[in-house]
Amino acid sequence: MIRLASLLLLLIGLYGVLTTKNVIKMIISINIMELGVNIFIISVGFITNGVAPNLTEHIDSSLSNFVDPLPQALVLTSIVIGLGITSLGLAFARKMNKKYGTYDLTMIGGMKDE
Amino acid sequence: MKKVFIGIFIIAFTLMFLIAMSNSISLFTYNESLPETNVSNDYIHKSVTKDSEEIIFNETKDAETGSANIVTSIVVNYRSFDTLGEVTVLFLSAMGVMLLIGSSDLFMKRKKSGFILRTAAKILFPVLLVVGTYIFTHGHLGSGGGFPGGTMIASSFLLLYLADEKFVAKIEQFKTLLGSAGTLYILIGLTGLLVGGYFLQNFLPTGTVGNLLSSGIIPVVYISIGLKVGSEVTLIISSFLKEEVTS
């Protein structure tokens, strides 16, 4: 179920990029997409009745129902990359707004480049 | 009319996408256990050569990686190269943000901070700093690690940044910290290359799983990651706080 939800989030993000004109909203849409993918990644490693992959006093490596640790490591990376792209995108958006006075990409797109 | 069209289009596409997706992955049922072929078994048993022994908390010594937290062992040992890249991504976007909106002809326009903020910042700053440090030094034992710890450190500095006007000027020095932390990470990796022949190889003893000093280079790497992430996030956010005087 969570996979379905995460894929729907991905598609909602895609819909957002497809329909919004505001750059900030687009970046938010991309964030939603990334969120969807991140949740999906976690869900891929999910094990029914699993335990966290963290060895403690009571848990040793012979257990067979560890949750897959690799997607968790990957999602960490993915989140950080998402953060980087978002911050960069917002910086661009701000510069664009300073230069053209708008966040609306279509209004600039209509202008002559030169 | 156009919106309706797009809506129908998207719904049709969604259905198609989900159907196609369900060919490769079941959307509703989950695995009962890790598949035999999954590479994660190696991580859990801490044995990439498959001569697996059981790893028991507080007992096993000198395992491949000493971290009790398997995710940490993946992030900082098995796939440390990814983490280096990930840190670089953040570094790069921090540099980008600074290049774009953090140049020196801009300054932060703001009101004088209030008494409550100033006092609270003074009290909270050391607490946050200590907690952050704790988090990234204990990443190999339980939940935690360089990224959350680094972010926490960043938030402590940002608090100071908001409260203390004099601190604003010092923010530039975070760049040095950023560079040094990154250099440290790579130097650790290169030491591994020189000592063991593999880049980012663990060259410190791993000790007993579960001890604080049990996991070789993990704490050192996490310290550098923590400092790096902290300074990067600080720089990014402080850049955004600045405003341009003229267009």
Added chain:
Amino acid sequence: MNNPVLLIIIPLLLAFVSVIIKKAGKWILLLGVLINTVLAFFITTGETIIGGFLPPAGINLVVTQFTLVGVILINSLMLLTIIMSIDLVGKYSVILLTALAGINGMLLTGDLFNLFIFMEITVIAAYILSAQAKKYHHTITYLIIGSVGSTFYLLGIILLYHLTGSLNMADVAAKLPLLTTKELLVPILLIFIGIGVEVKLLPVSGWVKGVYAHANRLIAPLFASIIAGTALFVFGKLFVSVLPLSDTLTMLILVMSVMTFVFGEFAAFKQKQVKEILLFSSIGQAGLITALFISGLVYAAVILIISNVVSKLIMFTIAGAFTEKYQTDNYHSLSGVFVHNKITGIAFTIAALSMTGIPLLIGFYAKLNILIGFFHAGNYVLPVIVLLMTIVEGAYIIKLLLALWAPGKEGQVSLESFAVEKKQLLSVKNTAICLIVALVLIVGGTLIDTTSKIVTNGQPLLGDESPYFIISQSKGGE
């Protein structure tokens, strides 16, 4: 000691160092690129493990002959670009060093997720560099399309991980043939779209025009030859040696590539700006190269990449100089610009002719191999398309060259006095570099046997056994 990981680490280390030592950024960049280029010539094929953990679990760098060619090519081009445009580097030295690390990582890595990370590094560096033109809306378009692409790529590799339980390319490649076509459809498609954004395949290349058309002398060659070349090498690595394509999928991707090729060349035919001509022709050539990879003609594809990337380096550098000196790159307003810059013009012409595939230049050798390869594979339609597009390509290239060389109105004898105002396009150093690189194109296309020996080193690239042209064949039964 020739550890390929150094190719990634040294620029990265220098990038971090140059943040601390701000003043010396330019020189650190130069040093880093120089060291990398030298190192690139000394690495040998084989596998390098990172962190001492064996591959499916740990990350490894794989150097095959294919990647070796890519690494040497891309690093040398990077060196040349930096040397030529060192005056424009300014604040971007850190970004460029990091981009270099990312590019080498993309080429070398043997892990799908690691590839994702290095791709992100390269792409983010590219976003920042594209902002140099101060056309932020184009950068944002690039950023959004690029992010969607990389998100798709990530989703694709996660699905592959789910299906195979591994992220290592060799491991995945070994396990994938056991799976059904239906299962593989979505992940392969997602990965294709993700890589396609950087390769500039047609439906996802909307960002290219805005970004390339305004880039300067430093950024334009960097994008068009270095990053694009890297993306093509990665595409080849993934789609030839890792992902098994079913017949339907091969067909569909081939159709897309060929459409990219045809539409790219047609769009280039229509343009009036030098950079736009070049960028659309890059899109077209990228389509052809992916088509070659999909058809399994790796050798021909590699030669074509070499030809294309090297000529684009020269041409985009000179096109950047046009905008720099004349504030325009419309070739009607630049008529006769080479009258005053003959050597620059010669370098540009050689590059352009090589791109078109004129004999004795390496582009012709690429074309020969393409034809031989396709015919050998029993494909008689694609050679026809390739040759027809060569005519179109030749048409716009000759139009461009005529305008740049011969000033004067139609019906008048072309005279020096009709040419645009006299300005020195490139500095002496840059002119010399352009000319030398152009000579490489000639030498590579003339000494065919040497070229093939250098490129293949006697082993088939990525297992591509299809025949290619060497001189002894032409001598027939002697």
Added chain:
Amino acid sequence: MTFITVLITLLALSVVTYLVSLINNKLGAYFTIVTSLVTLLLLFLLKNSIGQLASISLFTFKLTTVGWYFSMVMVVVYFTSAFLNPFWMKKMIYPAAYNLFYLVSLIGTIGMFFARDFITLFIFWETVVWTSTFIIQMGKSRKSSYVYYVVSAIGSMVTLFAMMLVYQVSGTLEISVAFNALTGQPVLALIVFFTFLLAGLSKIGIFPFHVWLPMAHGSAPHTFSPVLSGGLVKMGAFIAYISVSAFAAYEAFSSSFTIMGIPAPIYIIMVLGAISIVVGTVMAIRQDDAKKLLAYSSVANGGYILIGILLFDQLAFAGGMLHLVSHAIASATAFITIAIVAHRTGTTKMSKLGGMIHKMPITYTVYLIAIISMAGIPPMGGFVSKWLILQGLADHGLLFIAAAAFFGSIGSFMYVFRPLSAVFLGQLAPKHENVKEASIMMQIPMYLLTIATLLIGVFPKIILKVIAGIQAEAGIQEIVMVGNTIVVANGVLDTFRVFVVFGYGFLIALVIFILRRKSRRVTLMDTYTSAEFVHTPELLHYSSNFYAPFERLTKKPYPVLNLYEKVSIKIKEIGHMAESLFSSPKPAVTIFWIIIVFAIFFLGGVL
């Protein structure tokens, strides 16, 4: 002496020429004369080593009689036109490059004619195409250079396809061996025949590809037009020769459908040749620009050569090969004279010229002899070759093509007469009062070429002997010569006797002309109608609207160039469409396309 030494010597000489031209371009231009003379001599010496094999790097060569024959024609044309080069150096934007390209294209043609494998053939072919493209741009039109390149590229790319196809089937690139692999594969043979021949057709200017000739010839530098028309066009004939000899088209299509005893594919090409004779002739008559007129006449003559070579028998083949020489020489001569006129007056527009005979009698005479040869009037070279071609056509009973050839012969009277009367005869425009005769340097090539034309006309044996050698090499019946008499099945032709008869006729006419000279010169401005002064006497100049009635008959210009332009516009439209569809600056459009691609792939993957 090996061929490689020759080739390298020539390359070295051309580089020397280039370097000299960088210092002093006029001196460099004299070097082009010297180098082409050296080429001529070296080639002459090579005649003894026919059959020699040579190879260097990726090139392999075989010295053949036919290659020698073709390259001799080429070198003669290059050598004679080179005499004009020094006079045009000042008008060139890149004089040094011109000299270099001039010689490199000469070497390219030689290398091509001696090529033993496809790659060598193609590489030298393309060398010639590109060098000549860059030379043409130094003239007065960039567009013509562009059209020239595009038409050439269509030909060469399609031919490359054929070459690689043959290579794939046969596994070898050696021309003479590779084609053998096609026996027993009629469909493949058909494809290869048409595609291989296309480069030849485009170069020789056969009907749908003839558009480049008037444009390129008309606007190339005046010194290069003779080479283009007299020389480079003949490269196409060489391709045609390969496709009947090495390819053995008659054997390959022996089982196919025949028309009038000729296999249908060859017949189709010959019909194209016939069409070009008609089109070239009709269009030539309509031209006002002397160079364009001659260019169209090259189209028509290209048709003769192609038909002659494609017939590949005793007579017509010999005729085609002979016509190659006679047309090369005549056309080069005509272009050289026009170039000289243009050098002296600054224009090639016939309506602006006139009366040049008074100022340039030698040029006039030379031109007269050239056009007599071109029109195929005895006793000049053109007559013998056309006669042989017509004999061959008659032998085969190819009525339609023969009719076209006759039409071309008749039409050629009309078009060669036009510049004769418009440029040289008639009234001298006042602004041309001070025009001088060509200088000695310019006269040299005219004398050389005129002598050659006369020699071929009177003693065709010199050439026909070589042609007989080619025929022996190609394995067909050789042309028979007894003394000065060409013996064919339908009769004999004694060229010397014809010359004597015409010579007497000419002498008698000359005597009458000198004795009964009663003409009075009227200047152009000295024109009155109904006792009223004419304010626009230029319009009354009799060369304006020279063939007005005829032009009214063939009012509609030929739409072939429009076809090319339409294709180009279509390509631009599709390019524009692709650009606006896929290269939108809005990311939403890209996302939309991604979704479409997904949808297509899902459907394609599921079905």
